[in-house]
Amino acid sequence: MKKIFKILLVVVFIALLGFSGKYLIDSNSKSPIIFTTEKAFKTSIEEKTVATGKVIPEDEVEIKPQVSGIIEKIYVKEGDAIKTGDLIAKVKVVPNEQALNSARGRVQNAQISLANAQQDFNRNKALFDKGVISTQDFQNVKLRYDQAEQEVKNARNDLQIIRQGSTGGAQAITNVRASVAGTILEIPVEKGDQVIQSNNFNDGTTVATIADLTKMIFEGKVDEAEVSKLKINMPLKVSLGAIRDKEFDAKLKFIAPKGNEEQGAVQFKIEGEVFLDDSYFVRAGYSANASIVLDTKNDILAIKEALLQFDKDTEDPYVEVKIGDQEFKRKDIEIGLSDGINVEILSGLTEEDEIKVWNKTEPIKKEPETAQD
Template identity: 60%
Template sequence: MKKIIIFGGIALALIAVLIWFGKKNSASPVKYETEKAFKATIVKKTVATGKVIPLEEVEIKPQIAGIIDKIVVEEGALVKVGDLLATVRVVPNEQSLTSAKGRINSIQIQLSNAKTQYNRNKNLFDKGVISRTAFEASELTYNQFKNDLRNAQNDYQIIKKGSAGSSGANTNIRATASGMVVEIPVKKGYQVVETNGFNAGTTIATIADMTKMIFEGKVDESEVGKLIKDSDLEVSLGAIENKKFPAKLTFIAPKGTEEAGAVQFKIKADVSLDDDYFIRAGYSANAEIILEKKDSVLSIKEALLRFDKKSEEPYVEVKTGEDKFEKKIVKLGTSDGVNVEVLEGVTKDDDIKIWNKASKDKEDTNNN
């Protein structure tokens, strides 16, 4: 009896499976929705990352070595040419100071001897014993030593105090350009080195014109060839949301640099500022650059495309009848990542298959 029940259950299960397969095979084939080509403006863009910096920056450096004695301005202050920024206290070099003092003593000895000869020759000249030429020669030597002594004394004062007079011209650090003080990398007590032919010197302050800002960024080598000087850009700042600043491309580097295995080219663009926003130097920024633009061209969505496995040519399937589609090879133009220009292969009247999207009728059938 148990065997009859078991075999009967298996038979019923087989009948149910056969009925299910029969219904599935009799179901209508999948119906795909279609979409037509359309006219669109295709804009291909690239994004360059970088920062916003002042067009003009001037580094202020001392004319003499020493120690910062006082800083009279703060970062963010507006200054004009000639304004005092800081003062430097000179710490003289002992060897140079000793050498300058020794030179003074040597010239004083020579001057004393020249003065004695000058006075002697003057008395002789007044008595008519020597010629005017001999007297003038001694007078010239005497005057030269007096001048040498003044120069030696001035050199000594410069080494000792940084200035030959009382004005302190070398120890007073003044602005050489008008603008905003954007950086003061030193503090009171810092030791600084003067700028000369062998040393760049210590930067005491950096002054920039904050009314003229530029975007400085980098683009990949695959896109730099498509850039055109004087092109329009839109610059977005990380510190200012929902605001784009117009800019004009002014510079494209003729030489690239390799970074992380890719060659990058520096670009610069003049940024048009908005008076409602204060742009600080060094803000991180992204610049959208239009590489190519096509107005009102025949386009389709890129999601409609497929690529041949052998030839890798792009194609779409165009509806030719009820649930029937024909493969059409297409020639493509500019793409913006969503829509792509179609040069050949389809017309605006063709119904193009939407891949992997069944019709609503099919969905209703499945629900029933």
């Protein structure tokens, strides 16, 4: 038994030696990675930021009725171009019961005051004709009478306005007209809808929204890290999601003095005047991106940003420079402007230095296909 056990040990040992030798041979047969190099070069770099937002009309006006009532008829539709004074809709006046009752009471009070003033006037006129009172006293009495007459007229006019919407028409209908020229963007009401006039306690019902689509602005947001680099009148390039392969020139005209926190980041609102092209019809509300050039440098020394490495402890940038055949040494550098592809070299490199392409990967080897039975 001992002899057989020794023989088995010898066989296992020989097998292990065979596997180890094969592993060493296979390991040594693998080709080492051959690192290539690249050199620094002169170029121009632009640092840009992109603000997302939309294009909206510079001036947008909401048309509201002067009286409360029911929409009798609408004369325009969305997309129509209109001029100042054009008829938009007619509103059938439905008097407010509280206001109507108050107006009636005012008329009655005015009539009572007028009747009293008239009696006083008639009595004093008779005394004045007899020379009992002076001219000044009589004129004061006549003034009170005239004021009472005028108050009755005013109260009746107010009552008529509440009933009919105006003092001149016999029908309780009022017209809603455009206060500005432009394009009808939206008509949020329909025939038969009830509308409320604008007053101190209510904004009123919007009958139509009008805007001049020939004057558009870009409205977007930028991050707080970049807002300090923005200046009024900086040029923008605005691209619209609905119009491909076209960029519109724009000019920055507003930067919000206060930011708002959104999803953990502080965003600042910006606005830019967009210079439209007559060949394209730009609709209100198109989504848009504005490209803003924050800084530009020409004829500077740069390398591809992919060549950079960063120290694990200090996070300082460095590259590996060739000193011999497949031999490299670390070289700390100072970097500047970057556009995401190329980065400016402020110090640490020359155009003659050969920089290691450190992230080179080996090509994937294909497994040999096995013959199928």
